[in-house]
Amino acid sequence: MAKDKKFVEEITPRSEDFAQWYTDVVKKAELMQYSSLKGFMIYKPLGYAIWENIQKNMDAMFKETGVENVYMPLLMPESLLKKEAEHVEGFAPEVAWVTQGGIQPLQERLAIRPTSETLFCDLYSTIVQSYRDLPKVYNQWCSVVRWEKTTRPFLRSSEFLWQEGHTAHATAEEAEARTIQMLNVYADFCEKYLAIPVIKGRKTDKEKFAGAEATYTIETLMHDGKALQSGTSHNFGDGFARAYGIQYTDKNNQLRYVHQTSWGVSTRLIGAIIMVHGDDSGLVLPPRIAPVQIVIVPVMQQKEGVLEKAEELRQQLQKAGFSVKLDDSEKSPGWKFAEAEMRGIPLRIEVGPKDIEKEQVVMVRRDNRKKVFVPMRELTERAEQLLEQEQEDMLARAKDFLNSHISDAHTYEEFKDAVANRPGFIRGMWCGDEACEDRIKEDTTATSRCMPFDEDTIDDKCVCCGKPAHRLVYWGKAY
Amino acid sequence: MAKDKKFVEEITPRSEDFAQWYTDVVKKAELMQYSSLKGFMIYKPLGYAIWENIQKNMDAMFKETGVENVYMPLLMPESLLKKEAEHVEGFAPEVAWVTQGGIQPLQERLAIRPTSETLFCDLYSTIVQSYRDLPKVYNQWCSVVRWEKTTRPFLRSSEFLWQEGHTAHATAEEAEARTIQMLNVYADFCEKYLAIPVIKGRKTDKEKFAGAEATYTIETLMHDGKALQSGTSHNFGDGFARAYGIQYTDKNNQLRYVHQTSWGVSTRLIGAIIMVHGDDSGLVLPPRIAPVQIVIVPVMQQKEGVLEKAEELRQQLQKAGFSVKLDDSEKSPGWKFAEAEMRGIPLRIEVGPKDIEKEQVVMVRRDNRKKVFVPMRELTERAEQLLEQEQEDMLARAKDFLNSHISDAHTYEEFKDAVANRPGFIRGMWCGDEACEDRIKEDTTATSRCMPFDEDTIDDKCVCCGKPAHRLVYWGKAY
Incomplete structure (x- = not known):
């Protein structure tokens, strides 16, 4: 048990130093690490798998609203970025510039996308001619680069992963409706999948996006009482359309400017998961987003039949649709418990010789660590119940916390x-x-x-x- | 019908000018278009959706073999790229260089990744200490930049989408086994999903990857008789490990170098789909990879009950798990047929007043254009049969073509x-x-x-x- 304690002791208690606790969890749960290039992060398997689950579920919600995914170039000519004055002013100080391609210096320097408004505008100006071509509701999942002086895992870094939706509409009303619709998708996603309640609202002019008429936001509350802007949706009106010449002929053959929106969330959401749900034992992942939902830890696994039974249970749970891992490594059960807690696995199932004799297992929820004995014949139903209840309780607790703060x-x-x-x-x-x-x-x-x-x-x-x-x-x- | 003909006439016949036919299909099927930056492409919704399906299915095959996904930085310091001599020599002429970040010129220029061997080596040198840390079997889906003078959609461009797997192993045997395993995954994927047979083999030293001990390849044959290198898997031995200092202590406490592999496929696979299966009416997509598998075209849709019935069939097919689209736009049926063929949709279902009366639909396969009348009560079973048969026939035809060439x-x-x-x-x-x-x-x-x-x-x-x-x-x- 000494070892197990050591494992946990390496995290600073949350109440003692929240920022250090956060950094410790990111490191010990193996979510991310710094690369040798300042400000650039390496998303390790668990961190990236959480992002994959966010992508998969949010993307399905997007597509239900008619979103189509595309992929736009990584680089853009400086002249293209400069067409919309407010926008370039907002981003110029953060842009990384490419000045040489292959063995030749470039005639015009190229920006690595800090965001792709300008590229989508350029595309829309070539593919939108008539009202029949509208709306265009495109999105891309990619990384962007914004040179940052101070960095923090998932919250602020010089490169980050995100999605950016960019739409073009015939009317101002339709653009406004899409802006709000996507904000609601974000809010629903946060509640349903991440168990994180949000405050929805509009940004003041001071805080809005460079070039937007209106910026809407979902704001979430971290455990230290600080807010995290977790997703934004912008209505551009026809400002970009005028700068980039995106016009269409309407049903009466009149030439009109389109109205545009953009909206995005990033890997900041992973930061929110950590800071809303995590505790002094590490990460606590909502079951609906956890890459591994259930870990099975055999107790006295050297005894005959234990590993076989554990593997049988694993197969049964996997067949029922859970993402499940059997930890049959040579570590002690206590060490495995601590590791699974650190990595936020929502449900732990313990099974040892005595359990097998009694045809039962022990189930332990990650969030409240409550232990229940479950007859093996009820394995999948009870696992499902416990995970659903855990998801629900995590949201309820986060709501209580928000409301009381x-x-x-x-x-x-x-x-x-x-x-x-x-x-x-x-x-x-x-x-x-x-x-x-x-x-x-x-x-x-x-x-x-x-x-x-x-x-x-x-x-x-x-x-x-x-x-x-x-x-x-x-x-x-x-x- | 005049209009419909025009739609198709815009493609150059395949036998007349294969290169122009290819370009025409890419454009008319709306797979991709050039951006305003030379050599950089825009993946439009259909092109990107095919890539998403490739990703989804191949990624599942990867994960079954124990692959874990990560995300590595876009940029790397020049000094890091230069550590392995052969490697840097192979890539230096194609690298795009970042020399300014924000308002400051950089002290050391940064390469946009042309491939990420060096970044993975840098990571492995920090996280591999003991034999217990091995193997590492990481992969990432991303874009890379290689400055190209001549470009061609999906086949050659200055930025392209791909996956790159990078592994580290304790022994040479294990590395070789992984190299061959991933080549087999690629070969199986091409046959099963893309209906494209491959020739598997080893590259000569002249053609192998910069820095590799051995490069294995899957070669496919396009309809014009030219080969396309469609995926490669490299065994690096311990060359990179020596250059980047990736060592572990084995069970006997001896310090040893790891053995490494890397393997990748790119959006070239989309080029292969076009050039293996396409015909003079456009794209022909294998059912297992087609973003839309079935299109329903109502005939005389203004007649009462036609659109309702078409929508009912759509729902029925969607419920059965097909990806299905109802084309209820105002275009003529002939125009819709031509468009669906251009976009390669594997199965077309026509339904008009007479069909409704007879409780039947017309089903037309994309590949051979054979028409069959199907009782409505057999809708989903027959659709499934036809799609399966089409997938099988496409592979068989491609195999015949390969063997006879x-x-x-x-x-x-x-x-x-x-x-x-x-x-x-x-x-x-x-x-x-x-x-x-x-x-x-x-x-x-x-x-x-x-x-x-x-x-x-x-x-x-x-x-x-x-x-x-x-x-x-x-x-x-x-x-």
Whole structure:
């Protein structure tokens, strides 16, 4: 047991130093590691498998709404990136530039995509002619590069994996509807698969995307009380269409500009899973997204019949559709338990000689570590029940945590007190003046996270300047 | 019907100009288009969906053999790329270089990965310490950049999509076994999913991968008689391990170098599908890889009940697990037929008022265009039968084509005559001297494709120089 303890002891307790705990979990659960190039990460098998499951399930949701996947070039000429002024201004400081291809220096330098708005615009300008060609609802899964000075696994790095959807529509209404539709897909996905509740809302102009008319966001709350922007959906109006000349003839043969949207989520979602659900024993993965849902640990596996029975159970569970692993390595059971907990496997099944005699197994949920004895004949039904309940409980706990970490502030004193003493979101009215956002950020480091949908006002004065205000804002410190 | 004819007439007949036919199919079937950056392609929805299906099915085959997916950085420092001399020599002329990140020029220039051997070596040198850490069997799906002067959709471009597997093993035997295992996975995949038979064999030293001890290949034959290298698997021995310092301690506590392999296939496979199966009406997709397997075309769709019945059939087929599309657009049925053929949809179902009256539908296979009347109550069974038969027939036809396009040459005169007059592979003995390969290439443009497994010799003299020879080589013009 000494060894097992050591395994766990290598993680800093979450309450002691959240940032160090996060780094420890990423490392010990073998999710990711730094490469020899600063800011560039290596997604290891478990980290990448989580991303694959996110992709698979979200992509199915996309396709149900009519999304088609494409793949656009990695590089774009500088002149193409520069066509939309606000957009290039937003991204230029972060772009990696290619200046030589093969043995020849290039005549024009090329940007590695920091995002692909400009490439999609270029494509749409060539393939959209008539209203019959609309809408175009394309998406791609790829990596993008944005040169970052400070990096943190999954949350901020110079290269990251994401999806970026880019659409073109005949009307402003249709574009707005698609923007909201995709935000809702993100919100539903987070709740259903990741067991993470979200706050949906609109970004202030200060926080919106470079070149967008409106940016909508899902904001999630980490266990340390900091917010994580977890997905965004942008309505571009016809701004890009005008810059890139994307026009179509409508039914009356009139030439019109298209209206565009874009929307994306990234591997930040893996950061959210870690920071919402993880505990002092490591990762806790929601069953619906876990690459391995069940681990079987044989106890006294050298005894006759134990490994055979464990393998029989593994096959039975696999046949029933679970992703299951039998850990028949030479480590001690305690070590295997600790390792499986570190890697967040939702359900552990123990089986030893005594269990076999009694025709039972032990099932232990990862989230609450509750042990139950289950007759072998009920193996698959009970595994399914426990995993479903675990998924449900994880969401319920995350919802409770979120709801108990939202506080209202009516005055600036209350606001500053909340930022200092009550981790989480702070609801406060805002007059609409960017100066108040700036002041709040300077005084407290909190930023406006979003103006929520469907919420009443809680006051009629700006929480910062006291002037009349009718916009409710969720504020918070954020990653 | 005039319109429908026009739709098809835009393709050059395959027999008239194969290269132009290929380009026309790629364009008219909307598989891909050029971006505004020379050499960089846009994978459109149909082209990308075929790649997604290749990925999905091949990835499942990989995982059955124990492969784990990871994601490695897009960029690597020049010093890292340069550690293995032969390797860097092979790739340096094709590398795209990043010299600026954000607003700062970089101190060391960075290569966009042309392949990721060096990154995996760097990783393995940090995570492999003991024999217990072996084997490592990692793979990634990504894009790579190799600056090309001439480009051709799917076959050659400056950026392309692929997978690259990289493994590290304790022994030379295990590495060799993995190299051959993955080549067999590729061969099986091509036969089973793409209905494309392959020739398996080993590359000569002249044609092997930069830095490899041995390169194995699957070679396929296109309809114009040219060969396409469709997948390769390399055994690196311990060469990279020595250059990058990848060592482990064995069971006897001895420090040893690992033995490595790498293996890859790319979107070239899509080129192979087009050029093996396509015809003068466009693409012909094998049912197991087709993004849409069945298209339903309503006839006289304005008549009451036709669209409703068509939709009912669509749902029935979808429920049975087929990927099915109902084309209820306002185009004429003839136009829809031509479009569905162009896009290679394996099975077309027509249903009109008379069919509804007779409770039947018309089913038309894409490959042979045979029409059958099918009672509606047998809809799903017959669709399945027809698709299975089509998949089988496509493979059988491709096999016949391959076998009837292999000729033997015993003298150099016979060889030159075969290259000039008999499209396909030429089997000829080789003495092992690179000078003969060079001469053959210069005289005929044919190259050594591979030294096949499990084949007898057909002569005892080199087909080029006449000296003693005991190696049989498949020669051919190639893409």
